[in-house]
Amino acid sequence: MPLNAEGLAVSRILQESREAIAKRVTNLYFEARPQLEQRWKGARRKCTEDNCYHLDHLCAALSFGQPALFTEYIAWTAALLAGLNIDGEALAFNLGLLRNTLDLELEGAGAALASKYLDMGLRIIEGVVPKPPEYIDGIGALDVLARGYLEALLQGDRQSARHLIFAEVDRGTSIKDIYLLVFQRVLREVGRLWHSNRIGVGQEHYCTACTQFIMSQLYPRIFSNEKKGRRLVSACVGGDLHEIGMRMVTDFFEMEGWDTFYLGANTPTSGTLQLVAQRKPHVLAISATMPIHLQAVADLIAASRAAGNPPRILVGGAPFNSVPGLWEDVGADGYARDAAEAITVAGEWCA
């Protein structure tokens, strides 16, 4: 029996009635604060969506016995609302209603466990919610480049952004440094600007699309001719649309002379298993960027082991970076913080 059997059981019950619970909490919210609906068209639908999202994160935290997955999400939500000039009280009130509703929905110890997680979330809002850190804060040469690159993208000037990168590569800076110190940091900074309501979704998409375009143009310089006879299959799990991190990791392996089979975003478990059976990789790399996709990671790992003769399984992505030991909870063989560390770990495995 898994150590976290109770959390898993509670999470399954909540997942089954997720929408009904979300609607119930929303109804309670609007009974108490009817004026909100008059002020804001679509408020009820949005509030139901938000409650589904709260429940999804609560379930992820319960499933893996990791409250930090929920408390970090609450801190993220509070910061997002602060950017929209909505103070933490509205979120706290909503979470209180969710806790009361779950008390009725769940019985006995299950309710106590859910309450414990929700209380931890509430304590986050009561305190000073930390602001997401700035990602480009140094004065080194690549900080200057990263700032210039970000500025060009925010001004809608893809040509200048591209020129800055190629000029730097021509000066001898490695593509690995460009990836980690420029693209990775700039994309995270773009996320921070979106999160704090300083740029819109359209601008965020534009910065991402340009970066993908420029990464593709660097490809002739990435693909190594010297092969090591090692194979990597890499994928983002079903539902996860964030693919650039996994792509960067894959490109690092390619630069190290591995043969790589990158399946991209939102890959169904069956598709990844098929490729693993076909290519017989030494390493299967799996990425998840949000807590709500962790169950899919665990399911893919379990299915890969059940299929027999599994490769070594390496995981990574934001939740693994913020919750120590989470990689073990999903059943992986190892974890790496970023693309550079990933090739070190796989190199040790295959030495």
Ligand code: B12
């Ligand atoms: C671009 C982007 C998108 C794009 C993705 C497009 C694409 N083709 O990839 C789109 C627009 C689709 C998107 C959608 C959403 N996004 Co988004 N997105 C981002 C953004 C700005 C950049 C992501 C990125 O490429 N980062 C750069 C890469 C290089 O970093 P990385 O992913 O961490 O990868 C490195 C390591 O983590 C590690 N790693 C990663 N994978 C793996 C795997 C292995 C095996 C290993 C070893 C290592 C490893 O190595 C990588 C390279 O060094 C981030 C901001 C951020 N902080 O990252 C938000 C962000 C991830 N998104 C966020 C959100 C909320 C969403 C949406 C829910 C928004 C919405 N309301 O619709 C949706 C969810 C979509 C879904 N179902 O997945 C939040 C998540 C917050 C949270 N608490 O979980 C973030 C953090 C933004 C923010 N600051 O609030 N997003």
